[in-house]
Amino acid sequence: MLLQLLRFFKGYVRFRAKGRSPERFINLTAQNGISLWDAQPVAGGIEACMTVRDYRIIMKTARRASVTTRITKKRGVPFLAAKYRGRIGIPVGAALGIVLLIVLSRFIWTIDINGTENLSEARLRTLLSESGVKIGADKYYIDTDKVKRDILLEVEELSWLSVNIYGCHADVEFKEKTKKPELDETDSPCNLKATQDGVITGITAGEGKPQVKVGSGVAKGDLLVSGVTLTKDNKIRCVRARGEVCADIISEKEIKLPKTYIYNSISENKSDRFRLSFLGAQLPCSLSFRFFDNEVYTRSESFLNVGGKALPLGFVTETAHEVTSVELRTDREQARKVFNKSLMLFEVFEKAEAKIVSKDYKISETPGSYVCEAKLVFNENIAEPVDFSAEE
Amino acid sequence: MANNRSRFSNSPRMDMGFAPLIEAVGNRQVTVEGSAGVLLYENESIKLSVGRMVIAFCGRGLRLRCISGSCVEITGFISKIEFLC
Numbered sequence: 001m002l003l004q005l006l007r008f009f010k011g012y013v014r015f016r017a018k019g020r021s022p023e024r025f026i027n028l029t030a031q032n033g034i035s036l037w038d039a040q041p042v043a044g045g046i047e048a049c050m051t052v053r054d055y056r057i058i059m060k061t062a063r064r065a066s067v068t069t070r071i072t073k074k075r076g077v078p079f080l081a082a083k084y085r086g087r088i089g090i091p092v093g094a095a096l097g098i099v100l101l102i103v104l105s106r107f108i109w110t111i112d113i114n115g116t117e118n119l120s121e122a123r124l125r126t127l128l129s130e131s132g133v134k135i136g137a138d139k140y141y142i143d144t145d146k147v148k149r150d151i152l153l154e155v156e157e158l159s160w161l162s163v164n165i166y167g168c169h170a171d172v173e174f175k176e177k178t179k180k181p182e183l184d185e186t187d188s189p190c191n192l193k194a195t196q197d198g199v200i201t202g203i204t205a206g207e208g209k210p211q212v213k214v215g216s217g218v219a220k221g222d223l224l225v226s227g228v229t230l231t232k233d234n235k236i237r238c239v240r241a242r243g244e245v246c247a248d249i250i251s252e253k254e255i256k257l258p259k260t261y262i263y264n265s266i267s268e269n270k271s272d273r274f275r276l277s278f279l280g281a282q283l284p285c286s287l288s289f290r291f292f293d294n295e296v297y298t299r300s301e302s303f304l305n306v307g308g309k310a311l312p313l314g315f316v317t318e319t320a321h322e323v324t325s326v327e328l329r330t331d332r333e334q335a336r337k338v339f340n341k342s343l344m345l346f347e348v349f350e351k352a353e354a355k356i357v358s359k360d361y362k363i364s365e366t367p368g369s370y371v372c373e374a375k376l377v378f379n380e381n382i383a384e385p386v387d388f389s390a391e392e
Numbered sequence: 393m394a395n396n397r398s399r400f401s402n403s404p405r406m407d408m409g410f411a412p413l414i415e416a417v418g419n420r421q422v423t424v425e426g427s428a429g430v431l432l433y434e435n436e437s438i439k440l441s442v443g444r445m446v447i448a449f450c451g452r453g454l455r456l457r458c459i460s461g462s463c464v465e466i467t468g469f470i471s472k473i474e475f476l477c
Contacts, residue, residue: 022433023429023430023431023432023433026429026430026433026456026459027429027430029459030429030459030460030461030462031429031461033460033461035458035459035460036456036458036459037457037458037459038455038457039433039455039456039457039459040455041433041434041435041455046433
C-alpha cells in the first residue's frame with residue numbers, strides 16, 4: 001500500500017516493449033538499477049511498469065536490446081499536475097484547504113460531559129468555559145491539570161474529574177462525591193415543644209407524657225410532650241417523645257395593591273437579527289435598523305448536527321420585541337380578585353401541610369392603594385422534637 | 393594449519409558462496425536472489441540465469457512481479473522447477 005502510494009506520488013507509466021529480445025531489455029534495466037514491476041509477457045514483447053524518471057533514461061537501453069517502447073498508461077501526481085497546470089485555482093484551493101484543515105484542527109469543536117448525576121451540566125459547562133475549555137478554544141493552550149485543580153477547588157461536590165482532548169473533541173469525565181450518610185439520632189431522648197402560638201385541638205402521643213390538654217392555649221416554645229416519664233417503680237426514664245400535637249393557629253396577613261400601575265406587554269412589532277456562529281465567534285448576517293425604546297430579546301440557536309453531535313456551526317436568531325407600557329387603574333372588584341388569588345397562593349405554598357379552618361379578610365382603601373387585612377386560621381401540627389437542655 | 397584449510401574448503405558454506413538463494417511460498421511465489429538475468433519470459437515458462445546454471449520455472453500464468461539488480465520475484469502456478477547445468 002505504502003509502495004503504491006509512493007509510486008503514485010512519483011508518477012509511473014505502463015509501457016509495452018516489443019522487439020527481438022525483450023528478455024535482454026529486462027536484464028539491462030535490472031543491471032542499470034532500474035526497477036520494473038508487473039512485467040507481463042505479451043505477443044512479441046513484454047508489458048511492465050516503471051517510474052517516469054526511469055522511463056526517461058531507458059531509451060538507450062531499449063536501443064541496445066533492439067526493442068521499441070510505447071507508453072500504454074500514465075498514472076500519478078506529475079501527470080495530474082500537468083493536466084491541471086493551466087488551472088491555478090485547483091492548486092491554490094487545495095493549498096488553502098490544507099491550511100484551513102491545519103488551522104481548524106487546533107480548536108475545540110465539541111465538548112462532552114459525562115458522569116454528572118446531581119450537579120447541573122450548565123454550571124459545569126460555565127466553569128469549564130471559565131477555565132478555558134470551551135468551543136472555539138485553542139486546544140494547545142488548554143492546561144488540563146490546571147482546569148482539574150480549579151474546578152475541583154470550586155465545586156465541593158466533585159471528587160474527581162478528567163479532561164481528555166481527542167483531536168478536536170474534549171471529553172470531560174466527572175465523578176461526584178458520595179454523600180455522607182445521615183446519622184440516625186432517633187433514639188436520643190427529647191421533648192416535643194410548640195413551634196408556634198395556638199390553641200390545642202388534638203394530641204396523638206406515641207411516646208412520652210403529654211403536658212397539655214385539648215383546648216388549652218400554648219405559646220411558642222412551651223413543652224407539649226415530655227420525654228421524662230416515670231416507671232412503675234417510680235424511677236425516671238428518659239424516652240424520645242413522639243407524636244402529633246395539632247393546634248389552631250391564627251395567621252394575619254396584610255397585602256397592598258396600588259390603585260394605578262404600569263402594565264408592560266409585548267406588542268406585535270419585532271425585529272429579527274441573524275448571526276452566523278462559528279467556533280464561538282458570531283458574524284452578523286443581516287442588518288436591522290429598527291430599534292424600539294423598550295424591548296426584550298428572545299434568542300434561538302440552530303446548529304449543524306452530525307452523527308448526534310452538534311458542531312459549532314450554525315445560525316443564531318435574536319428577535320427584539322417591542323414592549324409597550326400602559327398605565328392601568330384597578331377598581332375594588334379587581335383588587336378583591338387579586339387579594340383572593342394571593343391568599344390562595346399563600347395557603348397552597350406557605351401552608352401546604354396545614355388545613356384551613358377559617359378565612360376572613362376586609363379590604364380598605366388608602367389614597368394610593370387598596371389594603372387587604374386577612375385573618376386566617378390554620379390547623380397544623382406544631383410539635384417539634386427538642387433535645388434535653390442541661391437544666392432538664 | 394593444513395588441516396584447518398582442508399576443513400574450510402570442504403565446508404558447504406564455501407562451496408555454495410555464489411549459489412542462488414531460492415525462497416518459495418507453496419507453488420505460487422518464488423523469490424530468487426543471485427539471478428544474473430532473464431533468459432526466457434513466457435506465460436508458461438521462465439528461465440533465469442544464475443551463475444553456472446539456469447533455473448527453469450514451468451507452470452501457468454507465470455509473471456515477473458518484481459525485478460531488481462539480482463533479485464527476481466516470480467508469481468503464478470508453478471508446476472515444475474528445473475536446474476539446467
